[in-house]
Structure formats: C-alpha cells, structure tokens
Amino acid sequence: MIEQIRSxxxxxxxxxxxDGAGRILYIGKAKNLSKRVKSYFNLTPQLSPKITLSLRIQKMLSEAVGLHxxxxxxxxxxxILENSLIKQLKPKYNILLRDxxxxxxxxxxxxxPYPRFELTRKIIKGKGIRYFGPFSIGARDILDSLYELLKLxxxxxxxxxxxxxLFYQMEQCLAxxxxxxxxxxxxxxxxxxxEWIQNKRRLIRELETKMEFYSESLRFEEALVLRDRIERINKSELTSQIDLASTENYDLFAIAVNETRGCILRLFIRDGKVASTTHDFLPVTPYFSLDEAYERTLVGFYGNEKPPIIAPILTAxxxxxxxxxxxxxxxxFGKKAILxxxxxxxxxxxxxLALTNAHELLRAPQPTxxxxxxxxxxxxxxxxxxxxxxxxxxSHHGGDATVGAMIVYENGRFDKKSYRSYHLHERDEYGQMSEMLRRRIEGFATNPPPDLxxxxxxxxxxxxxxxxxSSHGLYLDVIAISKEKIDGASHRAKGSARDILHSGENTLRLESSDKRLQFIQMLRDEAHRSAITFHKKTKIKIDQSSKLLAINGITLPKIHKLIDYFGTFEGIAKSDFSTLCELIGKKDAESLRNHYRETASK
Incomplete structure (x- = not known):
C-alpha cells in the first residue's frame, strides 16, 4: 500500500x-488526496499509523491493506460523492445515518385575491409567498385545523x-x-x-374548545379525532421560555451521546420563537465520531435542494x-451560508436548551x-x-408465477411504503434468492442499504x-431463519416451532418462548405474507392472460417459454417481432402481435 500512497x-x-477481503473500511474526502492520506501515516522506516490519530482511526488503519x-x-x-458512497457502501468505520x-x-x-394555506416541500414561485416551518410532525394537522376553524x-x-x-352550506366558507x-x-x-401557525398554543386552545363541544354533543368520534390531532401538534413543539427579543430565524442541530446511543436534536427557530423540533437516535459503536455525525446530519438534512427558508445554522x-x-x-443556497x-x-x-433535551431523551427508558x-x-x-x-x-406454485418480496421494519413498525416485490426468472430457490438480492444491491445507489x-x-x-x-465491496449484517425439521419435514406447529437461526458460523436454537426468536419469526411471517399475496395476484393475472393467448392459438408450452424469456405479459406485449419469431415461430408471433394490437385499441 505504501507505493499507492506515494503515488x-x-x-x-x-x-x-x-481490508484483506476487499471490503471497504472507510471513505474519506480530501482537497488534496496526496497530503490528506499521507497525514495518516509515518512512511519511514516502515509504513505505520501516526500515534497522534484517534484510536478509532488507528484501529481502522491497522486493518487496511488496500487503497482506492x-x-x-x-x-x-x-x-457530495463521499456522502453518496457512504450511503451506498456502508463502510464499517463511517457513520451512516438514514436520509x-x-x-x-x-x-x-x-x-x-383570496389567499389559501398549502403544504410544500419545495420553493414555490411568487413574490407574495410566505413560508412557515419546517414541521417535523403535525403540518397536515395544522393545515386541516385552519380550514375547520376559519371560513377560508x-x-x-x-x-x-x-x-x-357544500362548504358554504356548512358555514366553512364565505363563497x-x-x-x-x-x-x-x-x-x-x-x-x-x-398567528395560530406561529403560536400553536392558541391554535390548540381553539381545538380543545371544539373538542369539548363535540364531547358535550355526544359526538365522540369527532372529539377523538381532535384529541389525536392536538397530541400530534403538541409533539412538534418544544416549549421554551427563551425570548430572543428579535424576529430572527435559526436552524439548530445538537448531538448528545452516551455509551450505547446518540440523539440528534433539530430545533427550528422562526421569528424568534421555537417553531418545531425533531429528534432521531443513532447507535454509538467503538467507531463513532462526533465530527462525522455532524457532517452526515447537516448534509443529509439539507440534501440537494434549496430550502424554502434559509436560516443561519447553529451547531452545539x-x-x-x-x-x-x-x-x-x-x-x-446560492448565497453564503452562516454556520x-x-x-x-x-x-x-x-x-x-437543545442539548438538555437531547440528554433527557437519552436518559428516558428505552422502548421495549x-x-x-x-x-x-x-x-x-x-x-x-x-x-x-x-x-x-x-413464492411460487410448481415453478409458476415465481415472485419475491422484500419487507421493511424500521423504528418499531413495518414501513409498507418501502416494501418491494420482484418478478423472478430463476427456477430454484437458491437462484431466486440470488436474483432478488442482486437487484436489491443494484438499488443501493438510490435506496441505501439497511442495518440488517x-x-x-x-x-x-x-x-x-x-x-x-462481498463481491460488491459491501459489508452488511445478515441472518437467516429456517424451519426446524422433524423426521425430515419442516415442523410448523404454531407457537411451538423452534425455528433455527443462522448467523456467521453459528446456528442458534432458541426456546419458542424467546422474544428474540419471536421477533425474527414475526419479520419472516410478514415477508412470507407479502410474497404469497403478490404471488396470488401474479398467478391470477397469468392465468387470465394465458387463457387469452390460448384463444389466439398459442400453446401452453409456448406461453411458458415466453414468460421464462420476458418475465411478464407486459414484457411480451412490448417485445419486438423478430424476437417473438425466434421463440415461437412466425405464425404464432403474428397471432400474438395482432392480439396485443386489438387489446390496445379497445
């Protein structure tokens, strides 16, 4: 590696x-690559890390055998490139924060003429635009409340x-x-x-008055809706007695850590008052760096789009x-940032105030x-x-309608918006899993890898x-769960199945009452449910499409041949005529082409 460094x-x-296995340990950036990398090492009498470096960096360099x-x-x-690659490649010694x-x-x-309140995540063109936020939670609730309380x-x-x-008849608009x-x-x-947006306490008082009215009128469902809305609006605000005696805006970031985890707290000051706050937890490992945590937090928060409100940035x-x-x-920002x-x-x-709240969040008992x-x-x-x-x-049925499913669990719940389904072509279980995982790895550029x-x-x-x-230079924790086999058959007794867990060189057999096993089983069952659901939908679609093609004289073996090649009936419909001729012959290719032309014209 010394020759790489010198050149x-x-x-x-x-x-x-x-490292020795070709896995990326750490990604860094430099104004001058030669000077930056050489600053890590003593080059003589032999290559060695400088003792002035942090223990984290010294440990990383002790494992490094190559440099790109x-x-x-x-x-x-x-x-920008460093941030993108860290998200994609998940190096061991870098800090990875979810976007x-x-x-x-x-x-x-x-x-x-008659202004209306709207939600946005981007800059809206117009000289008379006034922005309020950003809001970590409760923005939609505030918006709905304005339209319920005011005749806008x-x-x-x-x-x-x-x-x-109808809004006029309900006395919710002046028409x-x-x-x-x-x-x-x-x-x-x-x-x-x-005024209510800027002072949510007053908005909440109005909502509480309306909630009491609903309750007294025995309209309990409507009262419960308002109760939940008030709770969400409350969560967006951190109360503070601090008066800046100004109308200034600030974006504030504070990170507090203990032995096992850290808390990132973001505080948004608008017109001299606390407008909203949000926080996230992050794991603290032996490789944790507060410097890098701040960098990742700020770059991740502002992303690549100019925010509607540009405020001076304060860090703890x-x-x-x-x-x-x-x-x-x-x-x-298109102008000099204040940091x-x-x-x-x-x-x-x-x-x-921010650091105190971050430390309090860390001290709170961890959720189950x-x-x-x-x-x-x-x-x-x-x-x-x-x-x-x-x-x-x-999931598949006799090799037909072969599909895969990826489900996502994050922050204590299933994130169904992040679920993915895959049409698979391989015939065996090994090949199907390989195909699905390859496609997921290829998507790391736009959807970064998870923790597990x-x-x-x-x-x-x-x-x-x-x-x-490993073949993509990636490191990610992986575990597998398989059914316990009794007399050569999978044991599926609900509540008593002792599934086998696989991690590294270890095979673990936990008691069926073990919460950790039950949690992994829950994840597996949700993925199985998702795969089965997608398989059934695909099978119905295939059966319907197969019948239509059979009516046009295409035999079932040829239909299977087309599905194996194109993957879906949509792929068959979009295929070129010459490829169809090679697969099923000119006569059937013409019948197929005429069938899809007639279908498209209907």
Whole structure:
C-alpha cells in the first residue's frame, strides 16, 4: 500500500481504505488526496499509523491493506460523492445515518385575491409567498385545523365555480365564488391563521374548545379525532421560555451521546420563537465520531435542494469538516451560508436548551422494541442495534408465477411504503434468492442499504447473501431463519416451532418462548405474507392472460417459454417481432402481435 500512497495525485477526491477481503473500511474526502492520506501515516522506516490519530482511526488503519481513490473537480463534488458512497457502501468505520425526510412547510400566497394555506416541500414561485416551518410532525394537522376553524376558501377548485358549494352550506366558507366578499373581510382570517401557525398554543386552545363541544354533543368520534390531532401538534413543539427579543430565524442541530446511543436534536427557530423540533437516535459503536455525525446530519438534512427558508445554522459543537459543509451549503443556497457555534447570549441559551433535551431523551427508558433490538445485537454479534431491517422471501406454485418480496421494519413498525416485490426468472430457490438480492444491491445507489438483512432460508442462503455483498465491496449484517425439521419435514406447529437461526458460523436454537426468536419469526411471517399475496395476484393475472393467448392459438408450452424469456405479459406485449419469431415461430408471433394490437385499441 505504501507505493499507492506515494503515488497519490495532488487533486481533490475521495479515498477508500480496504481490508484483506476487499471490503471497504472507510471513505474519506480530501482537497488534496496526496497530503490528506499521507497525514495518516509515518512512511519511514516502515509504513505505520501516526500515534497522534484517534484510536478509532488507528484501529481502522491497522486493518487496511488496500487503497482506492477517485478524483473529482473540487471539494464540493468530493463532499457530495463521499456522502453518496457512504450511503451506498456502508463502510464499517463511517457513520451512516438514514436520509432525513424532506420536512414540509406551510405557505400562503398573499398576492392571491383570496389567499389559501398549502403544504410544500419545495420553493414555490411568487413574490407574495410566505413560508412557515419546517414541521417535523403535525403540518397536515395544522393545515386541516385552519380550514375547520376559519371560513377560508377550502379548495383551489372552489373559485372556479359560480355558485356556493357544500362548504358554504356548512358555514366553512364565505363563497367568494358566488358573492362579492371584500378582500378586507377575508384577509383578517388569513392573519388569524398565520398567528395560530406561529403560536400553536392558541391554535390548540381553539381545538380543545371544539373538542369539548363535540364531547358535550355526544359526538365522540369527532372529539377523538381532535384529541389525536392536538397530541400530534403538541409533539412538534418544544416549549421554551427563551425570548430572543428579535424576529430572527435559526436552524439548530445538537448531538448528545452516551455509551450505547446518540440523539440528534433539530430545533427550528422562526421569528424568534421555537417553531418545531425533531429528534432521531443513532447507535454509538467503538467507531463513532462526533465530527462525522455532524457532517452526515447537516448534509443529509439539507440534501440537494434549496430550502424554502434559509436560516443561519447553529451547531452545539464544532466539527472537523465544517469548512467543507459551509462551502457545500453556500453552493446549495446560492448565497453564503452562516454556520456557527454560539458561545454566549440568547443563541447559546438555545444550544443549551437543545442539548438538555437531547440528554433527557437519552436518559428516558428505552422502548421495549429498542431493548429487543439491543438483544439481537448481542445475540448475533451485530455491528449495531438494527434500526432498519429488510426481510426477503420468495413464492411460487410448481415453478409458476415465481415472485419475491422484500419487507421493511424500521423504528418499531413495518414501513409498507418501502416494501418491494420482484418478478423472478430463476427456477430454484437458491437462484431466486440470488436474483432478488442482486437487484436489491443494484438499488443501493438510490435506496441505501439497511442495518440488517433477514432471509427466509438456511445457512446456504445466508452464505449466498454474504458472498454477493462481498463481491460488491459491501459489508452488511445478515441472518437467516429456517424451519426446524422433524423426521425430515419442516415442523410448523404454531407457537411451538423452534425455528433455527443462522448467523456467521453459528446456528442458534432458541426456546419458542424467546422474544428474540419471536421477533425474527414475526419479520419472516410478514415477508412470507407479502410474497404469497403478490404471488396470488401474479398467478391470477397469468392465468387470465394465458387463457387469452390460448384463444389466439398459442400453446401452453409456448406461453411458458415466453414468460421464462420476458418475465411478464407486459414484457411480451412490448417485445419486438423478430424476437417473438425466434421463440415461437412466425405464425404464432403474428397471432400474438395482432392480439396485443386489438387489446390496445379497445
């Protein structure tokens, strides 16, 4: 490796340290690759890590046997590429945070004759636009509350009509579409809405009054809806007695850590008041770096789109790559970003408030689910307690309608929006799992890997997954679960099945009452349910399409041949005529082409 280090160019780029198995240990960035990488080592009398480095970096370098690098145009590109590769490749010594959601804003266009409040995640063109937020939770609840409490124009389409609609009859709108409503009469309601957004305590009092009215009127279901809405709006706000005596905006980030986990707290100050707050937990491993945690947090939060409100950024701690992040954000914002660590005054009080709350969140008892995940980490000797888990299973019937399913478990619940289904072509279970996992790995560029994979299968399929990841230079914890076999048959007695867990070289047989086993079984069963459901839908579709093709004289063996080649009937419909001729002959290819032409014209 010493020759690689000596020959590094004096250009901006990213560098990757690799271990003996070719797995990436760490990804870093540099304005000058040669200077940065050489700063890690003593080159004489022999290559060795500098003793001034942190123990984390010294341990990483002790495992490194190879070095790769990529040259880029400038430091900004290096930061973006580093962030992207860390998410995709999940190196052992880097910190990987799940991508921050794009938090919504409320906005109103004051140039409209009758302004309305809307939600947005992007900048809206217009000189009269006013933004409020971002909101980590409760934005939709606030919006719904405004339209229930104020007689605003309820829908964009309302003004296109010529007559008052149901909203007018329900006394929820003044119906300016039909009646001459002076703008001066309408605008005070908009001002009231803005006041409630900026002071959610007053909005909540209004909602509580309405909830009591529903309750007294025995309209309990409506009262429960408002109760839940009030609770969500409450969660978005961190109460503070701090008065900045100004109308300034700030985006504040504070990270607190203990021995096992950290808390990232984001605080948004708008017009001198706490507008909303959000927090996430992250695992603290022996490889944890507070510097990198701040970098990943800021780059992940702002992403690659200019936010509707650009505010000075305050962090609770200084961090090594702040210059890089500052330059990146300045480019993103289209103007010089403000990034500072307050030392005194009102801004320092806000930092202290954020850190106090972050430490309190860490001190709170871990939810049962979090304790369970910590138990999995110890049992399977995982790198971290898994926050996001992906589970895979496949399904078919006699080799027909072969499909796969990936389900996702994150933050204590099944994330059904992240579920994926796959049409598979391979004939055996090994090939089907290989096909599905390969396709998932190829998607890491846009959908980063999780903390843990769980496979429905035995040690062979687990070894397959590890080999596939390794061949792509990836490291990811993988476990598998297989049925206990009694007299050569899988034992499926519900509640007493002692499924076998496979992790590394270990085969674990836990008692059926073990919560950790039950948790993995729950994940496996959900993946199985998802795969079976998708299989049934696919089978019905295949049967229906097969009957239609058979009517056109295409034999069942030829239909199977086409499905094996194209994967789906949609693929057959879009295929070129010459390929069809090669597969089933010119006569049947013409019948097939005519069939799809007739279907498309209907």
């Amino acid at each position: 590094l160019p004096h250009q901006a780029g990213i560098y990757q340290y690799l 690098y990529i040259i880029v145009e400038n430091e900004h590109d290096a930061l 921050d959601k794009t938090y919504p804003y409320l906005y109103v266009d004051m140039e409209e 124009v309820q829908k964009k389409s309302c003004l296109k009509g010529k007559k008052g609609c 300016p579409c039909e009646f001459q409503v002076p703008r001066e009469t309408y605008l005070p309601m908009v001002a009231q809405g803005i 701690h200084s961090f090594e790559s702040s210059d890089w992040v500052h330059e990146h954000l300045s480019t993103l 500072e660590v307050p030392q005194r005054g009102g801004k320092k009080e806000l930092i202290d 689910n979090e304790s369970l995940l910590s138990g999995l980490k110890e049992l399977f000797e995982l790198d971290t307690s898994p926050i996001r888990i992906e589970v895979f299973d496949n 994979w769980v496979l429905d299968g035995g040690a062979t399929l687990r070894a397959l997954a590890v080999d596939l990841l």
